[in-house]
Amino acid sequence: xxxxxxxxxxGSMQSLWDEALGxxxxxxxxLAEGDGYATLAVFDAHDGLQFDVLRAxxxxxxxxxxxxxxxxxxxxxxxxxAIGRMIARAESEAPEKAVxxxxxxxxxxxxREMKKDDVKAAIDRIAKKGWQTVFLGADFAKFDxxxxxxxxxxxxxxxxxxxxxxxxxxxxAKSRAYFDKGEQMVFDENDRK
Numbered sequence: 001x002x003x004x005x006x007x008x009x010x011g012s013m014q015s016l017w018d019e020a021l022g023x024x025x026x027x028x029x030x031l032a033e034g035d036g037y038a039t040l041a042v043f044d045a046h047d048g049l050q051f052d053v054l055r056a057x058x059x060x061x062x063x064x065x066x067x068x069x070x071x072x073x074x075x076x077x078x079x080x081x082a083i084g085r086m087i088a089r090a091e092s093e094a095p096e097k098a099v100x101x102x103x104x105x106x107x108x109x110x111x112r113e114m115k116k117d118d119v120k121a122a123i124d125r126i127a128k129k130g131w132q133t134v135f136l137g138a139d140f141a142k143f144d145x146x147x148x149x150x151x152x153x154x155x156x157x158x159x160x161x162x163x164x165x166x167x168x169x170x171x172x173a174k175s176r177a178y179f180d181k182g183e184q185m186v187f188d189e190n191d192r193k
Contacts (some may be wrong), residue, residue, distance in 0.1 A: 001037070001098065002090070002093065003027075003031060004037045004086050004099065004101065004103045005101045006086045006103065006104065007042045007086065007103050008077060008103060008138070009043060009074065010073060010074070010076060010186055011073050012073070012077075017072065021065075023165045024168065026168045026169050026172070027082070027168040028060060028063045029063065030168070030172030030173065031172045031178075035060065036059075036060050037060065038060055038083075039053065039055060039090075039117040040054045041085070043082035044075030044078070046112065047160040048112065049063065049113065050137045054066055059144075061072070070156050074177065077109045078108070079102075079104060079106075079108040079145055080116060080119045081110075081112060083100075083114070083123075083149070085113075086182050087122040087125075088124065090131070091125075093179050099133075100126065101134050102136065104136070107188045108144065116148045123151065124147055124152050132175075132178055132185045133155055134151075135155060136158075136167070136171075137140070137156070138159055138164065140157065144152055146182075151156035155192065171185075
């Protein structure tokens with residue numbers, strides 16, 4: 001099993017950056033109660049798509065916390081390009097089970113490579129493999145882009161500032177249930193509180 005984490009590092013994430021990184025670390029550490037791997041990529045648009053893989057296929061138990069020295073917020077939001085790039089990576093690695101976690105605080109505004117329909121087709125493709133996609137709004141609850149690319153309402157969660165770590169630990173428990181028991185990752189209204 002493999003968790004692919006795609007983290008928005010655009011300029012608007014500045015005020016949330018430390019908490020966002022801490023929540024990613026909390027997610028992986030909670031997942032590490034079982035076996036598996038994690039890949040973390042950050043993205044922004046700075047003279048085109050900038051897609052930097054900070055952790056590539058790291059065994060969960062050996063994860064080293066990602067820090068502000070590794071990446072800092074800047075640029076615009078090429079959300080569709082970044083999702084397409086991460087899905088292409090996951091498909092090339094072809095794990096049996098995978099979760100794609102997309103964390104952003106904003107809407108698509110800078111993609112050049114992928115259109116909405118391209119991303120929707122890619123998400124549909126991985127859904128047919130049984131892989132899960134989760135769209136997390138970092139202090140952001142506008143899910144038009146998630147809806148547009150086919151991420152169901154049950155896989156969308158808004159995370160409030162100050163609660164990101166707790167939200168990610170809850171999501172890790174759902175990810176672990178998917179990896180271990182094949183349970184679908186669905187968030188209800190109680191999970192969103």
